[in-house]
Amino acid sequence: MLAAGAAQAAAPEFIAFDSGHVRPLAKSPDGTKLFAVNTPNNTLDIFQINNGSLQLITRVPVGLEPVAVAARSNTEVWVVNHLSDSVSVVSLNGTPRVVRTLLVGDEPRDVVFAGSPAKAFITTAHRGQHRTDPSLAGVPGAGDAQLTTPSVGRSDVWVFNPDNLGTALGGLPQRIMTFFADTPRALAVSPDNNTLYVGTFKSGNQTAPVDTEVVCDGFNTTRSCIIRSVTYPGGVPGPKTNFEGKPAPEVGLIVKFNKTSGKWEDVLGRDWTKAVKFRLPDKDVFAVDANTLTEKTFFPGVGTTLFNMVANPRTGTLYVSNTEANNMTRFEGPGKYAGSTLQGKIALSQITVIGGGQVKTRHLNKHIDYSKLIHDSGFDATAKNHSLATPLEMAITSDGKTLYVAAYGSSKIGVFDTAELEANTFNPRTASSRYINVSGGGPSGVVLDEARGQMYVMTRFDNAVKVIDLASRAEVAKAPMNNPEPANIVAGRPFLYDANRTSANGEAACASCHIFGDEDALSWELGNPDDPVTSAAIPGKFIDSTQFPIAKLLFNVKSKINGDDNPNTFHPMKGPMVTQTLRGMRNSGAMHWRGDRATGLYGNDVFDSNVSFLNFAPAFEGLLGMDKPMSKEEMQVFANFQLNVFLPPNPVRSLDNSLNAAQQRGKNFYTGTRASDGIKLVNTATFQTSQNCNGCHTLDPAQGYFGTSGLRTFEGVPQTVKVAHLRNLYTRVGMFGAPSMPFFSQPGTAEMGDQIRGFGFTHDGAVDTLFRFFSAIVFRNQLGAGFPSGTEGDNTRKDVVEFMYAFDSDLAPVVGQQITLNSGNASAVSGRIDLLVARAKAPFVSKELGGNTTECDLVASVVEGGVRRGYFLDTASGNFVSADGATRTLAALKALAGTAGQEVTFTATPPGSGKRIAYKS
Structure with a gap:
């Protein structure tokens, strides 16, 4: 020992996770106390409310990364601990303290009380070690998360009787309700307290990928694009080259379900329905009977990423703060050569109104003219003064007439007349005169105190609570909270979220896609045809000048790789790629899926994550719309924050860090003596011998390697790509169904019906399951390498999949x-x-x-x-x-x-x- x-x-002494606030403030029913989650300090801070000020009474240690709080009564408060997978029940009788810890599913986010008698509802992901605890035997909804089973909802709500929590280990829920959607986030309650609303966090927008082989503009087949007797439209929408005239690599594309035609279509309106073997019902918000615990209905088309919800106390109308992703638009940059760019128009900030059976989206920044870019004549530099970015928690007046929304990326509180919002008659340019500027930055929570004419706002950037006078709309007091975060964390956080600082129109930020520093469950085509071809000689497997032609021959690749068969080339048109997490990157070397940030504006080093991060600076101009790249000094401040943010612990692996039998068998194959890639030639002088899984996807915690050591590889795809880390694969479950693709030996699926996600695995999200991924030709049994044949091979694949979901982490x-x-x-x-x-x-x-x-x-x-x-x-x-x-x-x-x-x-x-x-x- x-x-x-x-x-x-x-x-x-401090580990940063940067968990997103959901409901960070709550007021006691008698209006005398304010409860605030102090996320970095892992405490509930309790304040005495005064006229014009807040006075700290005490701090109560709770779990790690608290993100939501709700007052059940004047003497009992519940706190949701995002990293601890728990809820702290805090008693204010005597010395305030935690009297019970409830253990729930993975990454809980919100808690409310609803129904008669009142029940406690907590949102969690449909996974986590506590779901299968023996103490929950017999609880409806408990048990295996079924990570490899199609058509399973991944959105859980744990329901407790707060008057009888039971004597089980972590409390005994009445039920674990599962909804057909991805991970949930926010909850809301109807005015009569009988209807519960459940909001899907990353709900998607009915977009999905089409694999390169199916698009087949020449890759592994002919331009007729006939694959296994199925005819597809063929080819990407274009252009085929960048502005230099250099041919782009063969890539896939993104399609969207057209509700009118009932078809999956690309940006040209071509029908790719035969290439998408599943449906996305887009269930964004669920209405639940809080008494019978039954789902009443659901609402689609609310938004792509849903943050918070609140019900109008007079009319019952539901308001949902959200963003709508624009990932069907192709390319960043000026858009001159291709005539297309999503620069500055990444994710629209919205409040969606749900009432009378209708779903009506309201773009908060409709004053922005997206056709004018920063360098265009006529660009309105004042537009950002009226913009709201990343709308989070909302509060509504008791008469139902005024709605306040915390704009996390704007340092403002938006103020809306609900009638104007519902009718969509508000004018952001004039409404902005009513917006409330908040010091400190990152407003994440808001609570009204109409009796005192005050509002309380949580500001995450400076970890404080502000008191706003509602009459003057001025900040009148500040209550700082203890913050153990190092200075580099505090200083760098705004570069991720602050759209005023990082974009030209005040709406776009890195966090528009990297939600709370993570990912958005989508693919984007962020190439730039107006950029030149670049190169960087990143070391890797099977890609040096002698191996490359042989590798192409082995895979029967007829088209150019990287556009020109140069293994060190990076063409600026790279096709769709899944948003990657910005957490846990420090030991990953060159960044982006291809590692193309190894060389750039601020340095050249294929293994230095800091240099690679600095080289993201041009994205602030090309994607977010600034007038120039971010300076090296500013990028270093950003890097000092982001490269120190950790991924959470693995919620699939056992708490004692052991592996079950299947996981252990999978690890044994992963690290074993049998080569897994299946390419083993006799003449090792001209081609590298096969590796086991660990040979490429290195697992070495002592070096910070959890699936990647910074190398690249080429194994049958039309571009060289970085060997990816494997720590968060469990978050990408939910897409089941794929057409036949020659690179994969597993046949395509029949129509798989409703699924919850449109993007799966690999760089573009086009592979539905890990089992299919392990059926690629690179893993076939050749000369004793690769997965075994037949049933034995399939069983081994299943075991490796189980290990992937339980993969080691930091x-x-x-x-x-x-x-x-x-x-x-x-x-x-x-x-x-x-x-x-x-x-x-x-x-x-x-x-x-x-x-x-x-x-x-x-x-x-x-x-x-x-x-x-x-x-x-x-x-x-x-x-x-x-x-x-x-x-x-x-x-x-x-x-x-x-x-x-x-x-x-x-x-x-x-x-x-x-x-x-x-x-x-």
Whole structure:
């Protein structure tokens, strides 16, 4: 076992996740207190409300990354902990403290109370270790997440009886409701409290990819584009070259379902229905009977990314803040050569009105003339003064006449007359005079206090709560919250979100696609035909000058690769590519799917992630619409933030970091002696021998490699691409159905019916399942390499798929997990406490955590005699140590919980963060 002191000292004290706020503020029913989630501090901050000010009463340690809060009563508050997969039930009787920790599905986001009698509803992803806990046996909806099963909803709402949480390990839900959509985010309740609304977070927009082989403009077939007796339209919409006249690589395309014609069509209106083997019903918002727990109806066409919802207290009309992605528009840049660009028009900020059975989208920035780009004559530089970007939480006056919306990317609160909003008669240029400017940046939550004529606004950039006078619409007070974030995190965050700073029209930002620094579940075609061909000699597998022609011959590739058969070429027209997460990038080397940022404006280094990140600077001009690239100094500030944001722990892998039998078999093949790529030639002098999976997708935590070591490869696709990391594949489940593609030995599917996602795996999202991916010709059995033949091979593929979903990551699965011990649940939770203690002692290797460490730190929070104390587990002695040096054994801590009011909450924190969280939160 590692010496805890040395290991813990090596790890950073703060790990950034940058979780998105959902409902960060709540007011007590009697109007005397304001509750605020302090996300970086992992606390609930409680304020006394005064006229014109807020006074901090206390801070209550909750779970990691709290993002939502709801007051059940004047004395009970529920907090949703996004990273901990938990809900903290906080009692204000006596010293405020957590009295119960509810364990729920992965990445919970929101909580509301609805129905009669009132029930608690919590949104989570349809996955996570707690869904299959034995204590939930018999709970409707609990069990296996069915990651490999088609037509399964991936949107869960956990329902609890708040008056009877049960004695099970993490509380006993009445039901886990599953909706046919991807991960949910926000909830809302009707004025009569009987209808619950559930909003899909990344709901999509009924777009999907068509694979390169099906588009078949010459790749692996003839221009007639007949594949296995199916005739397709053939070819990309064009142009076929960039402005230099250099032929572009063969690529796929994006199609959209036309509700009028009932066909999947490209931008030219051509019918690709035969190439899309599934339907996308686009279920965006669900209406649920909060009493019977039954789905009443759903509403499509609300938006692509849904953030928050609120119901009009007088009319019941529902308002949904969202953005609508413009991913059917092709190319960035000036759009001169191709006549097409989405520069500045990436995702429209909207509020969608749902009422009377109608869904009406309202573009908040309809004053923007997208036809005028920053360098065009007549461009209106004042447009951004009237724009609202990334609309999040909303609040509505008791008379239902005025709606306030927090514009996260604009440092403003939008103010709308609901009648004008519903009729779409508002004018952003005149309405903007009513907008409320908020200092600090990143307004994410808003609560009205009409009795005092005040409004409270959470501002994430400076981690504070602002008091706004409603009459003057002026900020009159600021309540800062303790912020343990390093200066580089605070300084760099605005570059991701602030559309005023990073775009010409005030609507576009990096976060328009990289939602809260992650991804948007879509593909985009962000090539630029007005750019020249570039090159960078990135090392890789099967792509040097001698191997490249042989590799093409092996794959029977008849068209040019990279447009010109130069393995080091990067053509500016690269085709559709899935939005990648911006988390966990620091050890990935050159960025973008192809690694084409290795060489650029601010440096050249194929393995330096920082240099590659700096080279994204031109995207601020070409995509977001600034008048010039971001400066090197500004990009470095951005990089110092983003390259330090982590991916969350894997929610599929067991909390003890073990693998089940199938996952272990998959890992054994992945790292085993049998070559998996299937290309093994006798003459190894002219071609590299086959690799096992790990040979390309390197898994080496000591170097920070989780599927990629920064290399490129060519294996039968029309461009050289980076070997991708594999840490978040579980988030891309939900597209099932694909046509026949010669590169894949698995036959195409029949019509698969309704699915929840339009984009799947690989760089363009065109491969529906990992099982299909592993059927590619590169993995076929050739000379004893590749997957075995027949049933044995299929079973091995299934095992490797299971391992992919449980793939290792920078943090152990236990990080964030917590449980509260009270006087009535010792028998249920003692095993979980023992697990947390064991994992805090278990060795773990992570470059990002300083090398050799343990899986987690373990802290305990308890109120002793009315005084809150935090304890840190010293693994060397096995005792828990407080800030003043006092120690308690685990048995002594457990004994404390036997007294009412002295509940003990144990939390597994990232290694290195434990002492800070125990002593300073």
